[in-house]
Amino acid sequence: MHYSLARAGLEARVLMSGGRECGGRSGGDRPAAPARVGGRQVGVAASMLLGCGSASHTRGALVLASSGGGGGGAGSGARVCSGTGSGRVARRRGPGRGPGTRHGAAEGRRRGAGAAATAAERRVPDPAERAGEAAGALPRHLQLYQGVYHLRGLILGAQDRAGRHQLPVSGTPPTPTPPRPAPTTARELFLALGPRDPDPLLNPFFSFGLLNSNSFTVIRDDAFAGLFHLEYLFIEGNKIETISRNAFRGLRDLTHLSLANNHIKALPRDVFSDLDSLIELDLRGNKFECDCKAKWLYLWLKMTNSTVSDVLCIGPPEYQEKKLNDVTSFDYECTTTDFVVHQTLPYQSVSVDTFSSKNDVYVAIAQPSMENCMVLEWDHIEMNFRSYDNITGQSIVGCKAILIDDQVFVVVAQLFGGSHIYKYDESWTKFVKFQDIEVSRISKPNDIELFQIDDEKFFVIADSSKAGLSTVYKWNSKGFYSYQSLHEWFRDTDAEFVDIDGKSHLILSSRSQVPIILQWNKSSKKFVPHSDIPNMEDVLAVKSFRMQSSLYLSLTRFIGDSRVMRWNNKQFVEVQALPSRGAMTLQPFSFKDNHYLALGSDYTFSQIYQWDKEKQLFVKFKEIYVQAPRSFTAVSTDRRDFFFASSFKGKTKIFEHIIVDLSL
Structure with a gap:
């Protein structure tokens, strides 16, 4: 009588990893003798489970395959192994499971010789066997023999297993085993093949596994734990969709792995990292999302260095039906960026400026409420910004560093004094007062801008009072002196130096008129009025930046929409309008090829926009919370990028710009 794995949807089959078939020919032309139970032939698979057959010089192998195919049947009786002996296999199985002594091995060989000859004469190849061999379903050296699910438990019981599985009376079929749930994972599939306590198939000497045409969908972590010497593993024709990252952990001897003809769309990173001996990998019949x-x-x-079958893509559309190897690059598509809080400074501020000196990076922060200009230094060990010096004053609204040769100057703009x-x-090792700036010219400083023309150093202070004058100062090797007063009564809020078509310009913003553009006259070496930016009243600040060699301006407006404009070789034209009610700053900044705009608002969350190359527009990227932001400043050091967000009413925050790998 034949007992298959119908309840599990599977059958246990055992194959010799050396290529010889148990129950076939094991040496020369002499066929190996199958095992017998109660005088009946039980098939070579059962012989392997018993340590019987001509397997003394090969290693065992676990094979899990689909139902069907010929094989031996199972009878009943008290005799377990007839006509065979295998000291080597039996010793692996442990005491009490077979002839595990030299005498037992020798006795088995003597008995097996006679039984093998008899079996060779009696055995007639089954027609189904011949048809299967002709069909070539598997290579000849991988042809399988059917095992017997229930018989395995009976045989173990016959080997003094404390009476747990008793052989039935001769001629009586074994009691049917209650139905078990169909296994859904590889681990369950292995455990479905026998009793719960020590599983003789799950031992380190099995080297071949075949899990074909089953219905399980998941291979979880450590599914093959304990099979340290498994060399061949074929998991084909199933419905596998998910494979855990550590599914094949411990299979360091595995040389051949097939996951062909499943439903796999993606594999977890480094799922093959433990397969040190892998020679061939078959992924055919799966459609991967590339x-x-x-x-x-x-x-x-x-x-x-392994040989891997072609991996075909089902998506995205541009890669459909293409090979994964033909994908051009994942670098751009598989990375994104983010801003995370790196450090919080427990004080308010209105402006931040950065400078480098002797390979160190510094930041100068204006703190009007604390009447300080705080200088921070990047700590290469602690990886944060720490206090370096403190310049005291009265209502400091701006700190601007100027580097001339090896000297470092800081312009400190104050509302009073x-x-x-x-x-x-x-x-x-600190900053000391070097020079005063005339009080008569600067009454209410609002911005400081540093620039250079023909190797000469300048800075301009934009004055926002009616009585003040926006003034340009020039370095004369001994100090800075007043060089040019720009215009009166316009209440300038910002000054921006910009190179337009190779010529130097200053753009002055004012809440009382549209931004005006001044051009540097090489003859008089003065700035003269040139043009303006029409229809842009009430602009608080103008900042210039470049992307892909094009010149852009960002214009901040407290009421109405802020604007992004581009120079078209004749004038600045609008590219984009950004809703910005309550905005005090719209700051452009870039880290490598990533271009951003930070829009700070007093009424809502501040927005970071990122430039979209395809749309040629800035799109919303991230919201950050900063109370009453007044400036955003990019700072780079130690291959790390940061931007400082000053806050007029809260804490100053330092955000780090990070690269996120989406393939993880």
């Missing part, structure tokens, strides 16, 4: 999740596999295919210039004194 998106960011496949990036690691794309890179692994480029580096591995006049503005001053400080110089770093190395002997004192």
Whole structure:
């Protein structure tokens, strides 16, 4: 009587990893003798489970395959192995499971010789066997023999297993085993083949596994734990959709792995990392999503020494029906960026400026409420910004660093008490007052802009009072002196130096008129009125930036929409309008090829926009919360990028710009 794995939808089959078939020919032309139970032939698979058959010089192998095919039947009786002996296999199985001594092995060989000859004469190939062999379903050296699910438990019971599985009376079929749920994972599939306590198939000596045409969908972590010497594993024709990252952990001897003809669309990163001996990998018959999740596999295919079948893509549309190896690049598509809070400074501020000196990075922060200009230094060990020096004053609204040769100056603009210039004194390792700025010209400073024309250093202070004058100052090797007063009564809020078509310009913003553009006259070496930006009243600040060699301006408006404009070789034309009610700053900044705009609002969350190359527009990227932001400043150090968000009513925040790999 034949007992298959119908309840599990499977059958246990055992194959010799050396290529010889148990129950076939094991040496010369002499066929190996099958095992017998109660005088009946039980098939070579059962012989393997018992340690019977001509297997003394080969290693066992676990094979899990679909139902069907010929094989031996199972009878009943008290005798377990007839006509065979295998000391080697039996010793692996442990005491009490077979002839595990040298005498037992020798005795088995003597008995097996006679039984094998008899079996060779009696055995007539089954027609189904011949048809299967002719069909070539598997290579000849991988042809399988059917095992017996219930018989395995009976045989173990016959080997003094404390009476747990008793052989039935001769001629009586075994009691049917209650139905078990169909296994859904590889681990369950293995465990479905026998009793719960020590599983003789799950031992380190099995080297071949075949899990074909089943219905399980998941291979979880450590599904093959304990099979340290497994060399061949074929998991084909199933419905596998998910494979855990550590599914094949511990299979360091595995040389051949097939996952063909499943429903796999993606594999977890480094799922093959433990397969040190892998020679061949078959992924045919799966349709992979060749998106960011496949990036690691794309890179692994480029580096591995294993032979891997073609990996076909089902998507995205541009890669459909193409090979994964033909994908051009994942670099741009599989990375994005983000801004995360790196450090919070427990004080208010209105402006931030950065400078570098002797390979160190510094930041100068204006703190009007604390009457300080705080200088921070990047700490290469602690990886944060720490206090370096503190310049005191009265209602400081701006700190601007100027580097001339090896000297570092800081222009400190104050609302009261006049503005001053400080110089770093190395002997004192601090900033000391270097020069005063005329009170008569600067009454209410609002912005400081540094620039250079023909190797000469300048800075301009925009004055926002009716009584003040926006003034340009020039370096004369001994100090800075007043060089040019720009215009009166316009209440300038911002000054921006910009190079337009190779010529130097200043753009002055004012709440009382549209922004005006001044051009540097090379003859008089003065700025003269040139043009304006029409229809843009009430602009608080103008900032210039470049993308792909094109010149752009960002214009901040407190009421109405802020604007992004581009120079078209004749004038600035509008590119985009950004809703900005309550905005005090619209700051452009870039990190490598990523271009951003930070829009700070007093009424709502601040917005970070990112430039979209396809749309040629800035799109919303991230919201950040900063109370009453007044400036955003990009700072780079130690291959890390940051931007400072000053806050007039809350804490100053330092955000780090990070690269996020979407393929992880």
